[in-house]
Amino acid sequence: MKVKAAVTHGKGEDFQIEEVELADPTANEVLVKVVASGVCHTDAVARDQEVPVPLPAVLGHEGSGIIEKVGSNVHTVEKGDHVVLSFSSCGHCENCLSGHPAYCLYFNDLNFGGKMNDNTNRIKQDGESVSSFFGQSSFGTFAIANERNVVKVDKDVDLALLGPLGCGIQTGSGTVLNKLQPNFGETIAVFGCGAVGLSAVMAAKIVGCSQIIAIDVHESRLELAKELGATHVLNGKEVDTVEEIRKLTGGGTNYAVETTSVPALARQSVQALKPLGISAVVGVTQETEFNVFEDIMALGKGLVGAIEGNAIPQLFIPKLIAYYKNGQFPFDKLINFYELEDINQAFADSKQGTTVKPIVKMEH
Template structure:
C-alpha cells in the first residue's frame, strides 16, 4: 500500500515527506495506522550515523495508533485495538527468557538492520528497498508494520499523542528509576539532563515518594519546570555541580542518572555519589569514558548501563499508564504536538531546548 513517510536521505539533509510503498502484513505482522509518533534522540542519533550512501531511510520508534489488520498467526491483537509501539525482541533467547528483553541477543537484527529479520524489505520506493523496520516499526509514516512482541494494546481512552513516547523515551527514564535504581523514600535522586528521558525519571522518582530530587540542566525553562515538579535545579553553566549536589544532599546523592552521554557529565554523576551510591547511564554519546576507579572501588559505588528502562513492555507500559491515571506520572505535561509536515521544526525546537518532547501527529 502507498503511504506518506518522513524520509531521511542522509545525516545533513532535512526530513522530507514522500510517498513510499509499505508491504502487505505477513502472518506474524500487525498493520497499524499511526496517530502519533514521538521524536526521540535515538532517531536523530541514528540519522546522523547513517551514511548518505545507504540511501533513503524511514525512522521513528515511538509510534501509537490503531490496528488496521493482523496476520493469521497473531494473537492478542485485533483490528480496532489502540496500541503503543515499542522495541522488538525475539522472546526465545536467555535474556528474553530471564525477563531481560531489552538485552535480547537478536536486538540489532530485529531493531536496527533496516529490514525484517529474514532480510526482506518492509518499505520500498520506485521498486528499491528503503531502510525501515526501525525498532520493528519505522513509525515516521502514516501506516507501519509491527509484530505482536512490540505492540502494547491500551484502553481507547488513552490519549495516543501524549502516550506515544512511552514506547521508548518515557519508559527509558522511568524504567531506569523504577526498575534499576529503585530508590526509597529517603533517597536522593539526581538527573543529569532534563530532557524527556530525564523528566520521565524525575516524575517516576517523585511517584514513589523520593525525598530529594535534583535536576542538572543548562536550559532555564527546563530548570524552572523541574522546580515545579519539586526538584532542586542546578545550572551547570554557573554552579559547581558536584559541590551543589553534595550541599543539597548532605554529603552526596544516593542515586544518579545520566541522560546526556557526555563523558565529563558521567564523571560528575559518579563523583557526586555518596558511598555505595549508584549511577546509571542511558544516553548515547561518546563510546569511551574515563572512570576514577579508586573512587568507584573504595566507596563501593556502582556504575551500570540501562537500555529501554530494563522494561518488559507488555507489563511496564500499562504500569506507567496506571500511574498517569492516578495523577502520579503526568507525562502529558512534557509533550508538545507538531503536525508531521512540521517535523523539521520539531527537530530544531528539540535541539534548541525550547520543547521537552516533540510528538508528531498525523
C-alpha cells in the same frame, strides 16, 4: 499499499515527506494506522549516522495508532485496538526469556539493522528497499510491526499522547522504577531535564525519594523539573554540580540517572554519589575518562548502563498510563504537537531545547 512517510536519504539531511510502498503484514505482524509518533534523540543520532542505520530509511520509534490488520498468527491484539509501538526483540534468546527484552542479544540488529525480524524489508520506494527502524518506522501514516513490538492501551486516553511511552518516557521512568529501584526516602540526582530525565524525576517522586536533584542548563526545563517533583534544581553552567550535590545531601546521592550523553557529566554523576551509590547511564555517551580507583572502586560505587528502562513494554507501559490517569505521572506537560510536514522543525526545536518532547501527528 502506498503511504506517506518522512524518508531519511543521507547523513544529516532533512527529512523528506514522500510516498513509499508498504507491504502487507506477515503472520506475526500487524498493520497500524499511525496516529502520532514521538521525536526521540535516538532518531536524531540515526539520521546523523552516529548510530549507523542503513539509508535510505523511515525512522520513528515512538509510534501510537490503531490496529488496521493482523497477521494469521497474531493473538494479543485485533483490528480497532489502540496500541503503542515499542522496541523490537527476538523473544527466544536468554535475555528475552528471562524477562529482559531490552537486552535482547539481537537488539542492535533488530532495531538498527534496517530489516524486520525475518531479515527482510517491508518498505520500498521506486522498487528499492528502504530500511525500517526499531521494527516499526512510525514516521509515516501507516506502519508494520511485529506483535512483540505492540502494546495494547486503554481507549479512554488521548492516543496521540502515548507514543513516547514506547521509548523515551519508558527509558527515564523505567531506569528509576525497574533498574535502580530506590527505596522510600533515598536520594537521586538526574542529569539532563529532557523527556528522559523529567520522566526519571516523576518516577522518583512516585517512589518517594526524599531529595530529587535535577541538573540542566536551560532554566525553563529546571522550572518544569520543580513542577514535576524535583526538590532541588541546579544550573550546570552556574555552579560546581558535584560540590553542590554533596552539600545538599550531606555527602552525595544514593542514585543518579545520566541522560545527556555528555562524557564529563557521566563522570560527575558518579563523583556526586555517596559511597555505595549507583549511577545509571542511559544516553549514547562516547569515550569517557574515569579514575577507577578514586571515582568508583575506593567508595564501592557502581556505574551501570540502562536500556529502555529495563522494561517489558506490555507490562510496564499500562502501569505508566495508570499513573498518568491517577495524576501521578503528568507526562503530557512535556509535549508539543507538530504536523508530519513540520517534522524538521520538531527536530530543530528539540535540539534547541524549546520543546521537551515533540510529537508529530499524521493526517489521514
